[in-house]
Amino acid sequence: MATQQMRSPTPKGVADAASKIAQLLPKTPLIERAVNGVPVWFKAESLQPVGAFKIRGAWHRLTDLSEAERARGVVGVSSGNHAQGVAWAARRLGIAATIVMPVDAPRTKIEATRGYGANVVLYDRPGGENRDAVAQGLIDQSGATLVHAYGDPWVIEGQGTAGIEIAAQLAERGLDGPTRIVCPCGGGGLTAGLALACPDAEIVPVEPEGWDDVRLSLEKGEIVGVPDMTFPTQCDALQTPATWPINFAVLKARVARGYAVTAAEVRAAQRWAFAELHLVVEPGGAAALAAVLAGKVPVDGRTAVILSGGNTDAGDFAKVLSE
């Protein structure tokens, strides 16, 4: 992966990405609901065309490729939402896309990625196969550009556009920008993007228990990986082994601390989103909401909560509702 361009993501890059996204997609709704009597703003990224915010970074990345790069195609590595984002953007731009996905990813995500016309290559996540090595093998063959799920400046900048929209939507209602943004965190692409997009807001990343490597890394002041990669979690979208230096540089400068939520807290958040917002939110997409509802993260000031995705299997969601 050493050949990957590694410029730093910038606020200017977020602004450029926001202009491009504004021309492509309507803003996702910013829905106000009270939590313990306090108004909170929920950003429904689950309503994006691919069911997750990942479309933002993928679009910014792919539209900045040169003609020669476009002709050689792109390779993505993803458990599902980034996969769909890259596949969606690639089809729209006429770029060939190959996505490396874990064999145990939700079926609905694998099928959707194929549905957008991408070539899906499965790797053995449970067996410990190295996905980056699989991707590198494909890149060595084709000369394709890697579109990393979070360790990429364009991807970080693109994800940050959600924060630009939140500020604009609050302004439309005569309100100042967010003072706090709580977001689900996997590798830290969204978290870093929001930090660049909203310099005046406290950015609060939330990870699933056992996969809270960003929380640990912030605590320690250096990148720490997930201690036990076999720790079970239903938050497939947030199962990242470790954040990357390009992300951590932003996080370390801007984010005070992270939080972890339990599986039960995530399920309770999914049920709350069902009942109060009538939204289908996938487990990983509900992590930030879970931290808020569990009282781990305060909602004073003007708190925005990112509901980052809605791609979950019907059977799994039915089980959560029936609990």
Added chain:
Amino acid sequence: MATQQMRSPTPKGVADAASKIAQLLPKTPLIERAVNGVPVWFKAESLQPVGAFKIRGAWHRLTDLSEAERARGVVGVSSGNHAQGVAWAARRLGIAATIVMPVDAPRTKIEATRGYGANVVLYDRPGGENRDAVAQGLIDQSGATLVHAYGDPWVIEGQGTAGIEIAAQLAERGLDGPTRIVCPCGGGGLTAGLALACPDAEIVPVEPEGWDDVRLSLEKGEIVGVPDMTFPTQCDALQTPATWPINFAVLKARVARGYAVTAAEVRAAQRWAFAELHLVVEPGGAAALAAVLAGKVPVDGRTAVILSGGNTDAGDFAKVLSE
């Protein structure tokens, strides 16, 4: 009910209502998705604060009451969504609200209505008790104003504001207004409102099988009631015995025909909305989508489909997903 004011609803009234709603609530999202390869626009009224479009008509009605009328309170009759709309608007305006609801309404709707601070009076729908008589008794006591769920000019005008928003949202994307709007239909408040709001669009009401009295009325050219009030349906929001003259006058002039959908078609539509839109749509709210997915209503031209509500019990929704 003879004392109820019965001016006709007008396009001017819809425009007035739209100005009021625009100041109160952000537009609900208009989400584009392909159906059989054709782009269709879905209006997610399920994302309103009360989980249904009913907040529109209730707000228009209550804000036009005089000070003296406000002081005497309002009485609503509703299986649940109109109840919540009236209760929400009444609380916001400091007006006392009593809602007459069927004892077999979804528990979630009764609880939500009480949660907005309304006094709920239950009537025996399964036993055939006349809800209008119950409401009239309450009005005789208090001098309160009846806010009928559909047979009211303000309510009709208010519901029509959804059509104004659809046209505005298409215009924001550089597109002409809708050529067809497919909408769930109970008593015909929304249908009549949309007909006034969008004079150039074909308005297509969809009812559940057995409760398709508007379809029958349009066919016959006069108001026909539901033939069998015991016919089972999961679409509680659309269980209205008959449309009212004030609605039918608009429908007869503007609507060519209605359609009916089966219970299985409604459940399939709920599952499609879950998988493709990540939205929770209640059975009645999915009726129009059901007619589109079943191929009963075409989607050529620029078709908008109203997803009118999302208030459904978790257990019921889990059953639909597990099917």
